[in-house]
Structure formats: C-alpha cells, structure tokens
Amino acid sequence: MIDLTQKLIRIPTLNPPGNNYLEICEFLKQRMEKSRFETKLIRAYDTPGDSNKFPRWNLVCFKDGINKGNTIHFNGHTDVVETGNDWSVDPFEGKYIDGLIYGRGACDMKGGIAASIIAVECFVAVSPNYSGRIELSFTADEETGGYGGVAFLANEGYFSPDRISSVIIPEPLNKDRICLGHRGVWWAEIETFGKIAHGSMPFLGDSAIRHMGAVLKEFEEKLYPKLKTIKTNMPVVPEGAKSSTMNINSIHGGEAEQEKGFSGYPAPVVADNCKIVIDRRFLIEEEIQKVKKDIDDILKNLENKRENFSYKITDLHEVIPTMTDKNSRLVSELTSSIKEILGVNPDYVISPGTYDQKHIERIGKLKNCVAYGPGILDLAHQPDEYISVNDMLDSAKVMALSLEKMLI
Numbered sequence: 001m002i003d004l005t006q007k008l009i010r011i012p013t014l015n016p017p018g019n020n021y022l023e024i025c026e027f028l029k030q031r032m033e034k035s036r037f038e039t040k041l042i043r044a045y046d047t048p049g050d051s052n053k054f055p056r057w058n059l060v061c062f063k064d065g066i067n068k069g070n071t072i073h074f075n076g077h078t079d080v081v082e083t084g085n086d087w088s089v090d091p092f093e094g095k096y097i098d099g100l101i102y103g104r105g106a107c108d109m110k111g112g113i114a115a116s117i118i119a120v121e122c123f124v125a126v127s128p129n130y131s132g133r134i135e136l137s138f139t140a141d142e143e144t145g146g147y148g149g150v151a152f153l154a155n156e157g158y159f160s161p162d163r164i165s166s167v168i169i170p171e172p173l174n175k176d177r178i179c180l181g182h183r184g185v186w187w188a189e190i191e192t193f194g195k196i197a198h199g200s201m202p203f204l205g206d207s208a209i210r211h212m213g214a215v216l217k218e219f220e221e222k223l224y225p226k227l228k229t230i231k232t233n234m235p236v237v238p239e240g241a242k243s244s245t246m247n248i249n250s251i252h253g254g255e256a257e258q259e260k261g262f263s264g265y266p267a268p269v270v271a272d273n274c275k276i277v278i279d280r281r282f283l284i285e286e287e288i289q290k291v292k293k294d295i296d297d298i299l300k301n302l303e304n305k306r307e308n309f310s311y312k313i314t315d316l317h318e319v320i321p322t323m324t325d326k327n328s329r330l331v332s333e334l335t336s337s338i339k340e341i342l343g344v345n346p347d348y349v350i351s352p353g354t355y356d357q358k359h360i361e362r363i364g365k366l367k368n369c370v371a372y373g374p375g376i377l378d379l380a381h382q383p384d385e386y387i388s389v390n391d392m393l394d395s396a397k398v399m400a401l402s403l404e405k406m407l408i
C-alpha cells in the first residue's frame with residue numbers, strides 16, 4: 001500500500017493543465033491487469049481542457065465473479081491541485097515518515113485510490129468465488145469540474161443504474177465517516193451597465209461600478225442576514241455550512257488594470273460595465289428556482305428604485321443538492337463494516353461543496369453513491385499534505401469487508 005501510494009504521488013498529475021493523465025492511467029492499467037482485471041482506456045475527446053498536448057485520459061477496470069449479482073464500482077480522481085508554497089518536503093517524492101506518506105494528492109486522493117485497489121485485490125484473493133462484478137474507474141479533472149472524467153463516462157453510460165448497483169468514491173472524508181451527498185450550487189454572473197464618459201466629468205456618464213455597489217449593499221443588508229437563518233437538517237460539515245451561503249468569486253468593472261511596467265493604471269473613464277460572479281451554495285430544503293428568484297427580486301427592486309439601473313443575470317453552472325438514503329444497502333453494509341473494523345458507529349456527513357457524485361446522480365441517474373475513504377479532508381489542497389498508512393489500512397479493510405457483504 002505504501003509503495004503503490006508513493007508511485008501514484010510520483011506521477012505529477014497537476015490540474016490545470018492536466019499533466020500525465022496517460023502515464024497514470026497506463027501505470028494503473030498495468031497494475032490492474034496484473035490482478036486479472038479487464039481494462040479500458042478512454043479519452044474524453046473535446047471536453048474542456050482536452051487537447052493533444054493535455055489529453056483527458058480515463059481508465060475503467062472490470063472483473064466478473066462466477067455468478068451474476070451486484071456491481072460495485074469504486075471511482076477515484078487521478079488529478080491533483082497545484083502545490084503552492086511552504087512545503088517542507090518535495091511534493092512529488094512521496095516521502096514516508098513515521099507512518100505518514102507526504103505529497104500532493106497523498107490524501108486527495110491517491111491514498112484513497114491505493115486503499116481501494118488493495119481492498120479489491122485482497123477481496124478477490126480471499127473470495128475468488130464471489131457473485132456480481134467489481135469495477136474501478138480512475139478519472140480525470142475532478143478538481144476542475146469532472147467534465148473530462150466522471151461526467152464524460154456517465155454520458156457514455158458507465159454509471160447507469162441498469163449496470164451499476166453502488167458507487168464508492170474514496171475521497172478523504174475520514175475513515176469513520178460516510179459522506180452521503182452534497183449541497184447545491186448555483187454560479188451566476190451579474191452584470192450592471194452604465195454610460196462611458198471622461199473620468200474628470202463623471203456627471204456626463206453613469207457608473208456601472210456604483211450600480212454594482214448598490215447591488216452589494218443590498219446583498220449585505222438583506223441577503224446575507226437572510227442566508228444565515230436558512231438552516232438544513234442535512235448533516236453538513238463543517239458547522240458553518242449548515243446554513244445557506246454565498247461567495248462572490250470575482251468582481252470587475254471598467255478598464256482592466258495594465259500589466260506592470262506599462263502605465264499600471266486604467267485610463268480615466270467612467271465604467272460602462274461591471275460584473276460579479278456569485279457562488280451560491282444551497283440546501284436540500286431549498287428550491288433552486290427560489291434561490292434564483294431571491295437574487296432576481298433584489299435586482300428588480302433596485303431597477304424600480306434606482307435611476308438608470310439595469311442588470312443582466314447569466315447562469316453559469318448549477319448542481320442540485322443530493323443525499324443518498326441512509327437505509328440503502330450500500331450505506332448499511334458500509335456502516336456495519338465500520339462497526340466491525342473500527343468498533344465505532346460512523347458519522348454520516350454531507351459535503352459543503354460538490355465532487356464527482358453530482359455527475360453520477362445527474363447524468364448517470366444513479367442514486368446509490370457515497371464518498372468513503374481515508375485521509376483528513378482539511379489537509380486536502382494544503383502544503384505538506386499527507387495520508388496515514390494506518391488510516392489507509394483501516395479503510396481498505398472496511399471497503400473489502402463491504403464487498404464481502406455485498407458480493408457473496
């Protein structure tokens with residue numbers, strides 16, 4: 001398990017731009033073929049980011065048991081985010097120190113991939129006469145939306161409920177927690193408009209930036225206090241994400257700042273355009289139409305009371321909240337395996353953000369999906385990211401035991 005994790009970390013699959021996807025897929029292909037799995041390399045042609053320089057490669061592996069039965073699918077993303085600064089070790093060396101393996105992707109989620117592979121290989125070795133089918137997929141681009149990875153495979157039918165019973169995604173959610181789903185997302189661009197004029201005579205123009213200021217003021221005074229009061233019964237972690245939230249991802253108005261070394265400042269003109277991108281995360285108790293209407297109402301209200309105010313909202317991206325049934329076979333078997341291996345009752349959690357489960361549910365129409373894997377979520381995307389070998393071992397045991405319960 002240590003060796004496998006180190007080898008995965010040593011293939012730097014930084015995304016963006018999407019480096020070495022073919023290399024990591026070929027490494028995993030060899031590994032799984034050695035374990036007598038059939039494999040299929042699939043390139044997600046023409047998905048965002050796919051090019052001959054940075055092709056989006058994915059790998060799907062299959063192994064049938066001796067009788068028909070359930071199909072259990074493990075899915076792991078092979079991409080990792082940029083390293084950033086402040087590392088005390090080489091982020092792509094996979095250094096092992098005192099029971100921990102360090103490196104970019106150690107916890108998110110090459111450690112999880114290694115744990116699921118070991119779990120599957122051990123299960124097949126111990127129970128070769130199982131019923132049903134085991135599948136593993138290793139997919140690209142989760143960190144940038146999953147379009148060249150799980151979304152692509154889901155569109156090709158790989159995640160349809162008529163061929164798959166359950167999916168486990170070994171993301172780093174801690175070995176004693178089962179993640180049942182995620183909150184909803186709505187990204188939109190809001191644009192305000194003005195009239196260009198010389199900056200020395202702004203009264204001859206109309207500033208789109210000041211109009212956007214009025215929007216932000218309404219958000220501060222009306223929207224944010226209201227969002228805080230909208231609470232969910234979903235077990236979302238961390239606590240703050242139990243309320244509805246909204247981030248403003250970006251703001252821009254007027255002429256772009258020049259590159260350093262040139263004048264450095266925009267020209268003196270009144271901005272005729274200002275844009276923000278909002279990232280609204282909503283709860284299973286909320287309807288997306290209502291989420292959108294609340295924002296639109298604020299803007300409409302401004303249109304009525306503020307002179308020359310006009311706006312445009314453009315939808316960018318949306319995901320409906322999801323929560324897998326706690327009483328499903330998958331969750332029950334994982335729960336009893338966690339009890340047997342770790343001697344504790346698992347916590348059921350909901351992720352504040354989304355991950356590839358969204359495509360499995362929305363495109364694949366498959367409900368039985370959870371994230372369960374080793375690693376501490378807070379370490380993901382941080383410097384000196386690491387995974388504990390003990391945690392990997394424990395969660396691999398839980399995964400293998402769950403296979404035993406579902407495929408015999």
Ligand SMILES: [Zn+2]
Pocket residue numbers: 077108109142171172
């Ligand atoms: Zn991840």
